[in-house]
Amino acid sequence: VIKPLLLAIFLGALLAYIAYPIYKLSLKRINNKTISSLLVCLLVFLVFVIPLTFLVKSLVQESYIIYLLVKQKLAVGLFRNCENTFCEAIRTFGHNEFVNTQTKEWIKTITNWVIQKGSTLLISLPKIALNLFVTFLTLFYFLKDGEELLRKLNHYFSSHQKNYLIIISRLKEILHGVVYGYLLIALIQGFFGALGFFIFGISSPLFWGVIMAFLALIPVLGTGVIWVPASLILFLDGIFQDSTTLVVKGIALFVYSFIFVGSVDNFLRPKLIGQKAKVHTAIIMFGIFGGILMFGPLGVIIGPIVLSLTAEVIDLYLSNKNSKKNEKKE
Secondary structure, three states, X not given: OOHHHHHHHHHHHHHHHHHHHHHHHHHHHHOOHHHHHHHHHHHHHHHHHHHHHHHHHHHHHHHHHHHHHHHHHHHHOOOOOXXXXXXXXXXXXXXXXXXXXXXXXXXXXXXXXXXXXXXXXXXXXXXXXXXXXXXXXXXXXXHHHHHHHHHHHHHHOHHHHHHHHHHHHHXXXXXXXXXXXXXXXXXXXXXXXXXXXXXXXXOOHHHHHHHHXXXXXXXXXXXXXXXXXXXXXXXXXXXXXXXXXXXXXXXXXXXXXXXXXXXXXXXXXXXXXXXXXXXXXXXXXXXXXHHHHHHHHHHHHHHHHHHHHHHHHXXXXXXHHHHHHHHHHO
């Protein structure tokens, strides 16, 4: 019965975990659980839902702008002001019938996908509204009655209290590691990436910022997949057009991105999560891919948490099994 709502319930529980310190501060001042929970729910709505709505709208608009820019580039021709042999070779390659047809087909496919997703989003508004309601209802009750729920769980699992406490303790560390060690840092990298693209005049900075935030979660790829080619294109564009400004912009974007986007995780992650809450890189990577395939966009969060917790439960089971074997030998 509740299977269609499981993602919304999980998201509400995760938001309750993130917002719990704010709830505790509010409860100290107001001393009323219901009012404190309602205030935190309102704050979460203002901080997450409203900006996310504008973000989705902007992403659709910027996707279409990128499509128009690429189409214009193809129509006008690449490096049209450049007359050297290299530029001529690129133009000849671009005018090849097969390349031209394939590029146009690729652009058409991407555009249709964006339009389709936008239409699906509009059709799904009632479902989205219901899921949002369930998410905030879960958030409200997890904040208000979360401590009581944990007490009941502690009592229920008292016969296996040692294992239960180990799992709960590790779950807290995993949540802390995934939320602060990966998601928060990915958002920071995406923000600085978008800011850099805006400063140095790259079109659709918000779109590329979101893409960089997502890629920051994937250790094998990372944000460099976006900002390295962008810097190189600016630099080469400056050389081909004999523009010192573009050359300087390309170099400056590379240096800025290397410091504030590419290296920020190495500086922030140890400070935010320490050593205890670290989650293995492979678990994060497989968790993200598997989570997306199973749960959609929310799988970016759910996948690593579920996979990390599963690995911990297996590890605990094997440890207990080995302990029992050693006891029998003695």
